[in-house]
Amino acid sequence: MTAGAGARPVVLRVAEVTRRFGDLLANDAITFDLHQGEVVALLGENGAGKTTLMNILFGHYTADAGTVEVFGRPLPPGQPRAALEAGVGMVHQHFTLAENLTVLENIVLGTESLWRPLARQAAARARVERLSRDFGLAVHPDARVGALSVGERQRVEILKALYRDARILILDEPTAVLTPQEAEALFATLRAMVAQGLSVIFISHKMHEVLAISNRVLVLRHGRLVGERATAETGAQELARLMVGADIALPEPRAHSPGAVLLRLSGVKTEPRGRTAGLRGLDLALRAGQITGLAGVSGNGQAALAAVIAGLDAPVEGTLEIAGQVPAAWSPRAAIHAGIGRIPEDRHAEGTIADFTLTENAMLERMAEPPFARAGLIDWAAARRFAERVIADYDVRCPGPDAPIRLLSGGNMQKLILGRALEFGPRIILANQPVRGLDIGAVAYVQRRLIAARDAGAAILLISEDLDEIQAMSDVIHVISEGRLSPPFARGEKTAHELGQWMAGHGFEGADAA
Amino acid sequence: MMEILDILVSATFWTAVIRIMSPLLFATMGELICERAGVLNLGIEGIMVVGAFAGWMAVYSGLGLWPGVAVAMLSGMAFGLLHSTLTVPFGLSQHVVGLGVTLLATAATYFTYRLALPQVSSPPRIQPFTEWPVPVLSEIPVIGPAVFSQTPLTYLAYAVAALTAWVLYRTPLGLALRAAGENPAAVEAQGLSVVALRMGAVILGSGLMAVGGAFLTMSAFNSFFFEMVNGRGWICIALVVFGAWRPGKAALGALLFAAFDALQIRLQQTGLGQHVPYQVFLMLPYALSILALVVMSRRAEVPAALMVPFNKGAR
Numbered sequence: 159m160t161a162g163a164g165a166r167p168v169v170l171r172v173a174e175v176t177r178r179f180g181d182l183l184a185n186d187a188i189t190f191d192l193h194q195g196e197v198v199a200l201l202g203e204n205g206a207g208k209t210t211l212m213n214i215l216f217g218h219y220t221a222d223a224g225t226v227e228v229f230g231r232p233l234p235p236g237q238p239r240a241a242l243e244a245g246v247g248m249v250h251q252h253f254t255l256a257e258n259l260t261v262l263e264n265i266v267l268g269t270e271s272l273w274r275p276l277a278r279q280a281a282a283r284a285r286v287e288r289l290s291r292d293f294g295l296a297v298h299p300d301a302r303v304g305a306l307s308v309g310e311r312q313r314v315e316i317l318k319a320l321y322r323d324a325r326i327l328i329l330d331e332p333t334a335v336l337t338p339q340e341a342e343a344l345f346a347t348l349r350a351m352v353a354q355g356l357s358v359i360f361i362s363h364k365m366h367e368v369l370a371i372s373n374r375v376l377v378l379r380h381g382r383l384v385g386e387r388a389t390a391e392t393g394a395q396e397l398a399r400l401m402v403g404a405d406i407a408l409p410e411p412r413a414h415s416p417g418a419v420l421l422r423l424s425g426v427k428t429e430p431r432g433r434t435a436g437l438r439g440l441d442l443a444l445r446a447g448q449i450t451g452l453a454g455v456s457g458n459g460q461a462a463l464a465a466v467i468a469g470l471d472a473p474v475e476g477t478l479e480i481a482g483q484v485p486a487a488w489s490p491r492a493a494i495h496a497g498i499g500r501i502p503e504d505r506h507a508e509g510t511i512a513d514f515t516l517t518e519n520a521m522l523e524r525m526a527e528p529p530f531a532r533a534g535l536i537d538w539a540a541a542r543r544f545a546e547r548v549i550a551d552y553d554v555r556c557p558g559p560d561a562p563i564r565l566l567s568g569g570n571m572q573k574l575i576l577g578r579a580l581e582f583g584p585r586i587i588l589a590n591q592p593v594r595g596l597d598i599g600a601v602a603y604v605q606r607r608l609i610a611a612r613d614a615g616a617a618i619l620l621i622s623e624d625l626d627e628i629q630a631m632s633d634v635i636h637v638i639s640e641g642r643l644s645p646p647f648a649r650g651e652k653t654a655h656e657l658g659q660w661m662a663g664h665g666f667e668g669a670d671a672a
Numbered sequence: 673m674m675e676i677l678d679i680l681v682s683a684t685f686w687t688a689v690i691r692i693m694s695p696l697l698f699a700t701m702g703e704l705i706c707e708r709a710g711v712l713n714l715g716i717e718g719i720m721v722v723g724a725f726a727g728w729m730a731v732y733s734g735l736g737l738w739p740g741v742a743v744a745m746l747s748g749m750a751f752g753l754l755h756s757t758l759t760v761p762f763g764l765s766q767h768v769v770g771l772g773v774t775l776l777a778t779a780a781t782y783f784t785y786r787l788a789l790p791q792v793s794s795p796p797r798i799q800p801f802t803e804w805p806v807p808v809l810s811e812i813p814v815i816g817p818a819v820f821s822q823t824p825l826t827y828l829a830y831a832v833a834a835l836t837a838w839v840l841y842r843t844p845l846g847l848a849l850r851a852a853g854e855n856p857a858a859v860e861a862q863g864l865s866v867v868a869l870r871m872g873a874v875i876l877g878s879g880l881m882a883v884g885g886a887f888l889t890m891s892a893f894n895s896f897f898f899e900m901v902n903g904r905g906w907i908c909i910a911l912v913v914f915g916a917w918r919p920g921k922a923a924l925g926a927l928l929f930a931a932f933d934a935l936q937i938r939l940q941q942t943g944l945g946q947h948v949p950y951q952v953f954l955m956l957p958y959a960l961s962i963l964a965l966v967v968m969s970r971r972a973e974v975p976a977a978l979m980v981p982f983n984k985g986a987r
Contacts, residue, residue, distance in 0.1 A: 218860070239863030254861040256854035258973055259847070267851050268862030270844040277844050318862070 166193040168230075169357050170215075170246075170326055175224030177210055184210040186381040187224070192326065197348060197358045199368040199389070201401055202378035203597040205567070208361045209251065211378070212328050215359075216248045217241045228326070247319025251330040251361075253311050257304035262286060264303055265318050289320050293347050308455060309340040316347065327351065328359045333367055335623065337455055338658035345371050363401075364626070365394045377401055401598075408602050411609045411631060413649070417446030419482075420617040421467065421498075421586050426476035428462045430641075435459040437466070438641040439476065444586060444617040449608070450646075451632025452621045454661055459641035460621050461503070464590050467619065468500050469493030480586075494523055499584030501575055501592045503621070505568065509575045512564035516556055517545040519563045520578050548577035553603065569600030576604055580611055587611060587618045593627065605631060625654055625661075639663045675942045676935075685934055686818030690826060693930035695720075695887040697829040699908040700915070700922050701836045702880030707912055708840060709873035710853035710977045714770025715755045716881050717905030718777030719748045723882025725781045728889035728896045729788065731798045741825070741886055748882020749875050751777050756874035760867050763981030774905070782898060800894040801825050825883075825891045832880060837919040849873055853975035856982035866982045881905070910961055914968050917975060928964065932957035 170192035177185040184207045192198055202208045213219045215226055220236040227233065228244040241248075255264050266282045286299050295313040303311060312332060319327055329348075333341040348358055348371060362368050368375055369389060377385040377400040385400040399405060421444040430436035437459050444450055454460060465471035466478065469490040477484055480496045493500075500523075502508035510519045521530045521541040529540045545559040552573045556566055563571060572592065579587065589608060593601040608631070612618055622628050628635060635652070637644040637660035644660050652660075659665060679685050699720055706713040713719075727744030731737060751773055758769045789795070801823035810820040840846035848869055851859045856866040884904075889896045907929060915922025936953040939945060945953070 216861075237863075238860060242863045248861065250857075250861065252857075254855065254858040256851045256858045257976060258854050259851060263847055263851075264858065266844070267847055267858065268844075268864040272843075272845040272848055272864075274844050276842055277847065 171227040196373045199372035200361045206378040207381040245325035247324030248328040249315040262299040308335045337661045416448035419443045422479040426473040435641040449618045451628035451635040453628045454638035497585035499579035499587045501589045503590040517559045520545040552577035569596045590621045683817045688934040694826040694829045695884040696926040698884030699881045700911045702877035706877040712766045715773030718774035719881040720885030720901045723885030724889045727886030744886035745879040749879040752875035752878025756871040760870045801891040823891045
């Protein structure tokens with residue numbers, strides 16, 4: 159217990175909260191207190207039950223057992239409205255904003271009686287402007303939310319809670335989508351809120367952030383509260399051990415000498431699509447035996463670049479060369495034949511078909527060619543053998559090759575995709591967010607496999623929003639911002655802060671002048 | 673060409689345009705309210721049939737005209753309740769439920785008609801709404817007789833369109849409805865009930881569709897026929913898309929379609945009609961609507977959560 163925290167009044171008391179999803183015990187008799195003016199970090203791996211617990215606090219889910227008290231009064235279960243009225247505000251990991259509405263509309267939604275004949279626009283606007291000033295949350299009230307950056311959207315979410323006089327703010331993985339600078343600004347806002355007597359629950363799986371912002375840390379593992387520490391009296395190692403239950407070291411790739419250029423993009427331009435930037439004359443070379451990291455805030459052209467390399471999109475201008483040659487036609491099939499292995503960004507939307515079996519998903523990329531198809535017919539025995547091999551070699555925990563893939567956890571689904579891509583010995587690997595949402599054991603596994611592929615001579619493009627991951631894994635780093643690419647930086651050449659500057663668009667030719 | 677110009681400047685032409693537009697205006701606003709809240713209501717065609725029958729039957733049974741309109745609206749709302757119960761809390765496919773409601777409502781209407789009037793060969797007539805020229809305004813040349821010398825039900829249609837726009841864009845209720853169609857999770861997170869908002873929108877919208885149907889039997893004509901709605905409901909769905917889900921633009925679309933429809937009837941009677949089969953004229957408003965739809969809906973902003981069921985606490 160830190161000095162002082164115990165003396166302050168308890169604002170939130172969670173007692174014996176339990177929740178099951180089918181066979182999964184997501185929360186197992188969790189009990190803790192939150193005091194006024196403190197930041198409590200809730201640390202745990204993906205799937206440890208953090209988000210479930212917060213959704214119970216906020217009334218999105220009901221608990222099977224246990225109680226929640228806010229300011230000494232029990233909170234009726236399953237009613238977000240009751241939580242809001244009791245002074246609990248929540249910033250969800252996936253923002254709950256309506257993109258086609260303005261910032262102001264999103265904030266005032268549900269705060270006025272529905273039967274008022276006219277909304278009170280002016281008063282609401284003044285209040286929002288005052289809150290933005292007081293807490294350093296700059297955002298234009300009349301902007302359409304769809305046009306805002308991720309950092310700005312998060313500010314809107316926080317403003318939503320403050321506008322409703324929240325005294326307890328729950329933030330679910332708030333920094334996952336921010337640049338290091340934006341995260342700093344968020345921490346400044348949180349400190350200002352705590353100084354005014356608000357209390358914050360900060361959910362994260364990033365150790366250094368938890369250590370930087372919290373007074374107290376609660377660690378969840380497999381739905382159970384396994385540890386509670388005062389931040390001042392603990393360290394990253396102890397917390398990591400509590401979180402994982404064992405020591406798991408992430409792999410650290412050794413330096414490796416790169417070989418020939420296997421894929422080269424020269425002056426590639428594409429059209430912007432919806433909210434995501436197109437590429438604006440981009441040069442990139444992927445070398446054999448090298449991991450090229452692509453850092454950047456999502457929506458800055460990563461999707462466009464991945465689409466070009468995967469053959470989903472052809473450049474409007476510029477050329478793409480595979481091993482020094484411009485391919486005659488460029489399509490997903492041509493990309494697969496050119497030896498490009500793909501780990502798509504969204505394993506649910508692009509990587510797999512949920513209701514297909516593991517066997518069907520494993521052969522999906524090559525379903526019309528040998529060894530999976532002969533004379534226009536599918537060779538199910540061969541497909542099944544392949545799936546069994548991937549399941550065994552890549553440690554995919556599953557009911558069997560005939561089970562639908564939607565039954566698998568994210569980590570196991572990703573292992574199947576990884577195996578499917580690596581099994582044919584790709585020369586070039588497009589790894590788009592390969593470890594997002596995986597638990598640390600699976601992260602270590604996927605990263606070890608990628609490093610092994612690199613050491614075997616593959617050229618790897620690693621796209622990630624997690625700067626720590628990029629810095630740990632990459633031999634060379636590019637930053638992408640608004641469809642432009644930074645020069646290559648060698649491992650360790652730039653600090654996270656400097657890369658953050660580039661991510662925010664500084665340093666590009668002509669950008670600073672604008 | 674001169675003949676067309678003659679038609680376009682005549683007051684009787686525009687009077688007909690407004691008369692054709694009125695039922696479309698009710699039903700389009702009804703559909704628009706449903707869709708802005710995130711529910712596609714394909715029950716519209718059948719609900720219009722129900723409204724046409726219920727209003728007419730109520731008046732034929734001795735009720736007054738306005739109570740007849742209320743009966744039509746309530747019967748539409750009953751089918752809206754059915755539709756929204758299946759699509760909102762149960763989250764069933766909005767396409768399947770909508771078409772089912774249309775089939776059920778149409779069949780139930782014809783069945784009830786046969787039960788109520790087993791022995792008639794031609795349906796009985798009622799005394800419909802009569803024109804009520806608005807003082808002063810109806811004396812404006814061309815516009816006056818067309819816009820302000822209609823039945824009170826047409827004036828109600830204007831009011832419904834204006835009120836829909838007001839509620840959607842100026843009131844907290846409208847904001848909540850629009851948000852339910854954009855991102856129901858945001859509505860839920862702000863402590864409002866998505867189920868109540870969406871069901872309310874579908875029930876109210878269905879009531880308006882039924883009034884649109886009732887206009888046909890109680891204002892445009894004075895009796896009820898099978899096939900009388902004749903695809904108007906489907907046109908209203910297209911008009912909502914045409915209007916990019918905005919009441920003003922959708923109303924403009926209704927006016928445009930009504931103008932094409934009125935024009936084709938008159939073109940059949942001109943010299944042109946002797947050379948061209950009349951089916952071509954009948955087709956004209958629909959062909960032009962499709963063309964307009966293609967042009968207009970290129971960059972329309974569809975409510976992001978349209979047709980997406982919302983399951984609270986799903987995972």
